[in-house]
Amino acid sequence: MRKLTIRRLTPERVGQAFPLIQATVPGVTLDDWYAFAERTVTEGDDPPSGILSVVSERGYIAGLCVFRVDYDLVHGPALSATHFLALDLFDREAVAHALADALENLARKHRCLAVHTHVPDWHRKAVQSNDGMAGLLLGRGHRVESVCLCKRLESSAEHTETDRRAAPDSESDQSGRSAAPNLGFA
Secondary structure: OOOOEEEEOOHHHHHHHHHHHHHHOOOOOHHHHHHHHHHHOOOOOOOOEEEEEEEOOOOOEEEEEEEEEEEEOOOEEEEEEEEEEEOOOOOHHHHHHHHHHHHHHHHHHOOOOEEEEOOOHHHHHHHHHOOHHHHHHHHOOOOOOOOOOOOOOOOOHHHHHHHHHHOOOOOEOOOOOEOOOOOOOO
């Protein structure tokens, strides 16, 4: 049985998490990651936001997610988790379960009534087929309640190129804008 440890990501370990970020979100540079982590990593006894990491027996980071306690109109206090990532050569499912367990425990500790887990867009097909990471979360009692749409406000060529690298299977119309994904709606 695997011995996985959940730890808040600390400033000293931010660089060690980059290979996971690079493998799952290839358009993000090391500088981007450090800038994001600097704003997100929190310290203290029990902050309501930060980055959780899953550390393997050998000390490498095999999973992570960004979390924060929000107040949702429908659910009241809710733990919102973004960038839910699990990457392990031996047992990715165990890493994902450890991370999901940690989020649920953290939500209970903060008296949240729901956990909102956002997975990257490339899991969209998995949600529709109940497979992969989305299938794992659905099997743990999560359900699709909404679709998150994102309108990018920056229009520089640099950001557009980064977006294309980060989403290699996105389709574009003739204007160069990304085509709307088929979410199964008529």
